[in-house]
Amino acid sequence: MTTQPDTDFNETELEPELEPTNKIAAIPRGSSRRIAARIVHSSLVQPAASRGRPMLSRVAESMYWMSRYVERAEHIARIVLVNSHMLIDLGELEQDMQEKQWLGVLRILRLDQRAEVQETIAAGKPLIGQHVSGFMTSESNRSLISALTKARENARSIRENISLEMWETLNTLYWSLLGDDVKQRFDESPEEVFHSVIMGSLLFQGVSDQTLPHSQSWQFIQLAKYLERADMICRIVDTNFDILQSSGDFCETPLRNIQWMGVLRSCCSIEAYQRKYIGDLDPLNLAAFLLLDAESPRNVRYSIRAAKEAIAGIAGSVHTTDTDACERILGRLAARLEYAEISELAGDRLKPFISKLQASISEASNAIENAYFLH
Amino acid sequence: MFDQYQLNGIFDEMFEASSTPRAHYESVFGQLAELSNSAFQRRRRMADLSFRNQGITFTVYNDDTGVERIFPFDLVPRIVPASEWQVIERGLEQRITALNMFCHDVYHEQRILREGIVPPELIYSAQMFRREMLHVNVPNDVYIHVCGTDLIRDKDGNYLVLEDNGRTPSGVSYVLENRAIMKRVFPALFASYRVRPVEDYPYNLLQCLKELAQFRVDDPTIVVLTPGIYNSAYYEHSFLARQMGVQLVEGKDLIVDNHFVYMRTTAGLRRVDVIYRRLDDDFLDPLCFRGDSILGVPGLMTVYRCGNVALANAVGTGVSDDKAVYPYVPAMIKFYLSQEPILNNVETYNCQDKSDLSYVLENLDKLVVKNTNGSGGYGMLMGHKSTKDERDDFAAKIKTDPRNFIAQPIVELSQHPSLVGDHFEGRRIDLRPYILYGQKPMVMQGGLTRVALEEGSLVVNSSQGGGSKDTWVVEDAR
Numbered sequence: 001m002t003t004q005p006d007t008d009f010n011e012t013e014l015e016p017e018l019e020p021t022n023k024i025a026a027i028p029r030g031s032s033r034r035i036a037a038r039i040v041h042s043s044l045v046q047p048a049a050s051r052g053r054p055m056l057s058r059v060a061e062s063m064y065w066m067s068r069y070v071e072r073a074e075h076i077a078r079i080v081l082v083n084s085h086m087l088i089d090l091g092e093l094e095q096d097m098q099e100k101q102w103l104g105v106l107r108i109l110r111l112d113q114r115a116e117v118q119e120t121i122a123a124g125k126p127l128i129g130q131h132v133s134g135f136m137t138s139e140s141n142r143s144l145i146s147a148l149t150k151a152r153e154n155a156r157s158i159r160e161n162i163s164l165e166m167w168e169t170l171n172t173l174y175w176s177l178l179g180d181d182v183k184q185r186f187d188e189s190p191e192e193v194f195h196s197v198i199m200g201s202l203l204f205q206g207v208s209d210q211t212l213p214h215s216q217s218w219q220f221i222q223l224a225k226y227l228e229r230a231d232m233i234c235r236i237v238d239t240n241f242d243i244l245q246s247s248g249d250f251c252e253t254p255l256r257n258i259q260w261m262g263v264l265r266s267c268c269s270i271e272a273y274q275r276k277y278i279g280d281l282d283p284l285n286l287a288a289f290l291l292l293d294a295e296s297p298r299n300v301r302y303s304i305r306a307a308k309e310a311i312a313g314i315a316g317s318v319h320t321t322d323t324d325a326c327e328r329i330l331g332r333l334a335a336r337l338e339y340a341e342i343s344e345l346a347g348d349r350l351k352p353f354i355s356k357l358q359a360s361i362s363e364a365s366n367a368i369e370n371a372y373f374l375h
Numbered sequence: 376m377f378d379q380y381q382l383n384g385i386f387d388e389m390f391e392a393s394s395t396p397r398a399h400y401e402s403v404f405g406q407l408a409e410l411s412n413s414a415f416q417r418r419r420r421m422a423d424l425s426f427r428n429q430g431i432t433f434t435v436y437n438d439d440t441g442v443e444r445i446f447p448f449d450l451v452p453r454i455v456p457a458s459e460w461q462v463i464e465r466g467l468e469q470r471i472t473a474l475n476m477f478c479h480d481v482y483h484e485q486r487i488l489r490e491g492i493v494p495p496e497l498i499y500s501a502q503m504f505r506r507e508m509l510h511v512n513v514p515n516d517v518y519i520h521v522c523g524t525d526l527i528r529d530k531d532g533n534y535l536v537l538e539d540n541g542r543t544p545s546g547v548s549y550v551l552e553n554r555a556i557m558k559r560v561f562p563a564l565f566a567s568y569r570v571r572p573v574e575d576y577p578y579n580l581l582q583c584l585k586e587l588a589q590f591r592v593d594d595p596t597i598v599v600l601t602p603g604i605y606n607s608a609y610y611e612h613s614f615l616a617r618q619m620g621v622q623l624v625e626g627k628d629l630i631v632d633n634h635f636v637y638m639r640t641t642a643g644l645r646r647v648d649v650i651y652r653r654l655d656d657d658f659l660d661p662l663c664f665r666g667d668s669i670l671g672v673p674g675l676m677t678v679y680r681c682g683n684v685a686l687a688n689a690v691g692t693g694v695s696d697d698k699a700v701y702p703y704v705p706a707m708i709k710f711y712l713s714q715e716p717i718l719n720n721v722e723t724y725n726c727q728d729k730s731d732l733s734y735v736l737e738n739l740d741k742l743v744v745k746n747t748n749g750s751g752g753y754g755m756l757m758g759h760k761s762t763k764d765e766r767d768d769f770a771a772k773i774k775t776d777p778r779n780f781i782a783q784p785i786v787e788l789s790q791h792p793s794l795v796g797d798h799f800e801g802r803r804i805d806l807r808p809y810i811l812y813g814q815k816p817m818v819m820q821g822g823l824t825r826v827a828l829e830e831g832s833l834v835v836n837s838s839q840g841g842g843s844k845d846t847w848v849v850e851d852a853r
Binding site for chain 2: 167
């Protein structure tokens with residue numbers, strides 16, 4: 001069963017369809033939207049496709065969400081891991097600042113509006129790392145476990161369409177987080193658990209690239225992965241810049257640097273950045289590197305271009321009339337990022353810039369759904 | 376590890392007499408007897424891990440929550456010599472041929488009913504008799520394309536047919552996976568045998584399905600229809616689709632328009648010619664059968680009756696594997712083929728028959744009573760292990776609805792060594808070979824041996840805690 005976008009989150013107005021789902025099949029397939037789509041237009045009935053075998057819409061949808069959830073799990077693991085490490089370094093940091101930092105993590109993961117978090121804050125209890133990371137390994141919605149569970153559920157429903165190696169990689173990762181020893185592993189070293197998820201995701205991507213033919217299925221995987229990545233980086237940059245810029249001179253420079261490095265680490269970009277801007281942690285360069293760099297695979301511009309290439313590949317092999325909507329959106333966005341001035345990211349201009357980016361990504365996701373999943 | 380092995384006074388597959396293995400088991404016995412417990416356990420763990428990581432699981436329903444389990448795998452292989460297998464093979468071919476002729480007859484001329492060989496009331500009262508299929512012609516007049524027939528051995532080692540599964544038999548994927556795992560963890564055991572391969576089953580199934588295509592025979596679109604990821608046999612549906620290289624579809628992926636079936640693809644709709652459906656008749660088409668089914672495809676039956684799509688197995692085969700029809704299979708074989716049955720039935724009492732009914736009610740403690748449409752080991756009474764209350768309860772059920780119950784004497788299934796704790800013990804087994812029928816019958820060279828893992832238990836169903844073994848058909852020693 002495909003994991004559907006959910007509607008029950010009270011969440012930023014920017015990405016109604018982008019943020020996917022909490023429940024498996026929150027919208028049952030028989031709902032009115034789906035039934036309406038069952039009316040057949042004879043123009044849609046096509047003779048055998050000229051290039052390769054066509055792909056079931058349901059399979060395409062599951063392929064897409066499988067990939068998004070794997071990417072998401074990797075980001076969740078990395079963000080929580082980086083923050084726990086950083087707060088060890090910032091040991092003597094004021095309670096106030098610690099809490100702000102964790103609230104930022106929750107905001108990135110879209111968890112800050114949840115009842116239990118709100119209650120903790122309202123009750124004046126400290127919001128501590130143990131709490132957050134423990135939560136991420138629980139089975140509740142939007143946790144690491146739930147992202148992996150949904151990735152595997154989607155993979156399980158399309159096993160005959162992915163390679164055996166992909167399935168085994170994902171399935172093994174899933175079971176490694178559900179074994180009886182997980183709690184103990186987590187207590188001993190949360191890092192080991194989070195790290196295994198990050199490496200598992202990277203392994204899955206490599207295995208996919210090397211075992212699955214680079215046809216439509218693989219293109220959907222790429223598309224989903226890069227859209228998810230672009231969105232996550234936007235969230236990380238947006239939230240962290242908010243926190244760091246609003247705190248003014250609150251903390252001293254050494255601590256500040258550690259925090260900026262945390263942002264880069266959360267985006268898996270610290271080494272690449274340091275090689276490019278040796279010893280310079282200027283916020284503007286940092287934002288430019290995460291949003292506009294042409295070479296690093298861990299930034300928005302690169303991700304959007306890769307997603308655009310994937311959708312072009314899909315549209316090219318399909319040829320239906322309204323498929324280019326998504327290609328157009330991503331094409332415009334790619335051009336926008338390619339020709340952006342760094343000054344557009346300075347100061348107050350950063351936030352609206354990211355908001356527009358996120359809106360376009362969300363628009364692109366909707367266009368994909370309409371063109372390929374809702375026949 | 377064989378030190379405490381007991382023969383229990385029933386037919387033992389491996390041993391002729393205490394510590395004397397049968398000729399075809401000598402090599403396996405020799406190797407297992409020399410293996411230490413820890414070496415054997417290591418292999419068992421390897422096999423379990425392999426099953427889990429590959430996701431070879433089935434779903435058990437308990438309190439409405441499905442739990443994914445691995446199918447317990449027993450590492451001691453079951454061996455059938457080719458000479459013995461030849462008889463089984465001929466017997467199965469004969470049986471599926473007769474069953475197919477019976478289905479065709481029941482839905483057309485009904486000669487067998489008119490001549491009084493099978494009582495008409497038995498057919499018309501069968502839950503699985505589909506009036507919708509009367510005078511509908513199916514490709515090649517074949518109804519059962521895939522059949523799983525359960526065989527058991529009595530205390531003298533004779534193979535008997537326990538039941539036919541002519542609707543949507545499952546388990547074949549385990550035959551292939553069990554073999555793959557055996558090769559991985561116990562390659563040495565194969566050394567002195569020539570084991571017939573089973574890996575060609577998906578290929579043969581695909582050929583069989585291709586033969587059903589009425590149009591576009593050069594390149595038909597074939598799909599496997601599954602009830603979905605939550606079905607207990609989902610793994611198998613996916614496995615077969617993957618092995619055959621065809622699409623696995625759910626009901627919602629298909630759509631009927633103007634008397635054809637299409638699947639929804641990213642490039643629009645694509646016509647489907649043959650559906651290997653792993654969905655019961657009841658759920659196939661809500662417009663024709665159960666209206667509350669959301670698993671099926673509305674309008675599919677109309678397309679089917681027009682001959683614009685082929686289904687395997689055909690609709691309505693349930694009439695031939697109804698347990699109350701089962702006692703008449705030997706008579707069918709004589710009637711249609713003028714042959715004597717090669718494989719015999721287990722003696723069966725039909726509760727619809729008055730004298731049989733009174734015998735059954737008097738001897739409930741010595742019989743196995745089965746619901747004629749039950750499966751998976753549900754809805755049956757094992758007389759010798761039942762309490763008085765259970766028997767009274769069943770007697771009442773039988774009296775209200777005698778048509779739907781049969782009874783059989785308790786057959787002592789053969790036993791086979793299984794690993795129990797740190798040593799081997801005898802456990803009861805059965806055998807389910809798979810038969811394909813395209814233009815002619817073809818029997819898979821192997822099958823699923825199911826094991827009742829509990830001591831003394833006679834119920835081998837996976838839903839009741841049974842396990843399985845790799846099953847080898849071996850060429851006779853020269």
